[in-house]
Amino acid sequence: MAAEAEQLRVELERLRADMARLGVLSAVELEQYRDQLTRDIADRTAAGHAQQSDLERRLGQLHQQVVVTEETVLLQEAAVYQYRHPLSDAVAYQARLARVQAQIKEMVKKDGGAVLATSEWQVNGSLAEGRAMVRDFSKLMLRAYNAEADTLVRGLKPYKLASAVDRLSKVAGTIAKLGKTMHIRISEDYHRLRVHELELTADYQQRVAEEKEREREEKARLREERRVQQEIERERARLDKERQHYANALATLQAKGDVDGAAQMQERLAQIDVAMEDVDYRAANVRAGYVYVISNLGAFGEKMVKVGMTRRLEPLDRVRELSDASVPFNFDVHALHFSEDAVSIEAKMHARLADRRVNLVNQRREFFYVTPQEAKEHLVELTGNLLHYEEVAEALEYRQSLKQAQE
Template sequence: MHAYLETLRAEKDRSATEVTQLRAELERLRAEMDRLGILGVQKLEEYRAQLERETAEKAAKGLAEHTNLQHRLAELRQQVLVTEEKALLQEAGVYEYQHPLHDAVAYQVALAGLQEQIKSLVKTDGGAVHTAVGWTVNGSTAQGRTMLRDYAKLMLRAYNAEADNLVRTLKPYKLPAAVERLGKVAATIVRLGKTMDIRIAEEYHRLRIRELGLTGDYQEKLAEEKERDREEKARLREERRLQQEIERERARLDKERQHYANALAALQTAGDTAGAAQLQERLAQIDTAIQDVDYRAANVRAGYVYVISNLGAFGEQMVKVGMTRRLDPMDRVRELGDASVPFTFDVHALFFADDAVSIEAQMHARLADRRVNLVNQRREFFYATPAEAKQHLMELTGSLLQYEEVPEALEYRQSRTQAQQNHSQTQPGAGRVLDSTGSGSRARL
């Protein structure tokens, strides 16, 4: 494409040069006519008019060609930009399917069928490779056919070795490069087999390119399905933890209620009215807690919506907006700050809702244009400040259980301070102060 652009630029320069030369020739002829003065005035005017018309026509033609070249250059530049953008998106993981199918199994079936076609063409005289006809060796047509067959088999083996290696090592985002490389291999075989007219059949080459496309699609679809499976398992683990949490809490409350009920019965038997009243109040509190636990177990959409950040890991302009059905939402926050990130998360906002699922979905919709991961919508990180998240959450809920504007980021801030102190201690002359005598002494940090 770059060579074609250079050709267009050369054509534009050539047209401009021709126009300049014609104008110079017109001026030269005018000067020559003035010098000779051998033609009549009318003839000279006619000749000059003719030259001016020709010059104007050439200039108009050159301008039209220049305009066409400019349009063509603009179109080619746009194609280059589109191609580069597509390559960058694919390298970043935004994959564009060549042959969209429903699932990985469908790609496996399609690949199996395609490979059968490839094997059929590879068989002797199957049409995978073309050669010259009527080649003779030592005057023998049979030896000529044998020689052509052997060389064609060797060339096809080299082509297939490269194609198989490209399929085996293919990464989805490198598909265009793999197709281009296979095309160069086919062109090399044409060049090396020029004497015997050996070349890879176009139909066979298209099948191998289609195999690359289907392989890339299959790998990407398989990765998507594995990611969905991983997230579904994580969801099920979360549900199982919640169920275990609810069962443990319900058992604890039932046991506690039984203790207080037994104590209440004893106080009532002993006639301790004041003590019995206190225990009655405590039993009422336990009954309320049991009702809350039962409600959480029955209502699968109830839970906590949270806004958290990790200053040390992601900076000041990124938050995570999610929800959890855990009885204690901080258990989920602590899990998110496990060994996969260098520092723990800070909670900025926390809100309990009967329909936390909808609140979370509306928050994600409001922050959609700030989403960090545009490929995987299940990643809940956004380029936003805690204050911006709070504003959206307040508009949706009207109140918050808690809100903190500035993240504590205790471990991160302590790590920064310690790193600065370590750096100061390793610098020559760092921390030196003047004592009362004017001599320098190193200050203790």
């Protein structure tokens, strides 16, 4: 009994302590207190969810900005560049840059306005000594700013323009903080001028790159034209030689009185004359040529073809050249069509397949996401007939390579 009494006493003391902690609340008050705690917990949980949702929303916005920034850099690096001050050519940019750089030189001269500072600074109570100190510090700050600007200009790439401008702005901000006590800072006009220099430099570099690309394209076109001309000249020389050979044979047969033999020579000479007329026509008509559809199964897969044209007398020579242009396997010819206006036929094919073009930036890359069958259907609709068509690519080297790899 004594043990049970002691246990009851301890329990009573615990209950008294709890009641004291709760302020000796009644049962109703305890119920209300419990409900209040429940509501508080629910409110805090809801607030926590709202705060979490807000944080997630802000994080999503920041992530989107980062993605956009990364995409912009990648696009600029790939030559999709937005000009800040579009001019006609690189020479115009050089002239504008020269004027800007002349303005920069004027502003960095004494009292040119490149750097600003207080004129009331004193050293040992002397304004003159104070101004001398401010002037020296100002020169040092301006030199640091210009060194950074010159480094950015020298190493600038068009797609890095935004980061270069941001870096130069941060340098200007740092100088303003370091020179706060003397109010030393780079002037807004001078900073804008140097940013303008960066923009013009980026535009100039991009314009030069584009002009070089156009120059390469023109050189490639001239090389192709030269090859065509050489091929025509060789063919004309071959036909002239062959014609002279048959003309001599004809004269000999006529002298012998061989009527049948002479008739055969006359027929052959007529064929050569037709061939020479065709060569002369091809030489005179720069739009005549062959439109071709080729693929490279091993390099590009089953659903990609190249649609182009060539003025070569032997169009397969052009295909063989393309096969040697840094691709692992030879191209296969699927379709071939001769036209007196091959240039227009090629342009119409490209227009029909524009939404399937592989390279949307460089129009000289004549590859399209279509099958040979699809390309053939378009070409037949435009021309009505084909000299050659093969639906299935032979891809001999590719298939042999696969077989050897599996063995």
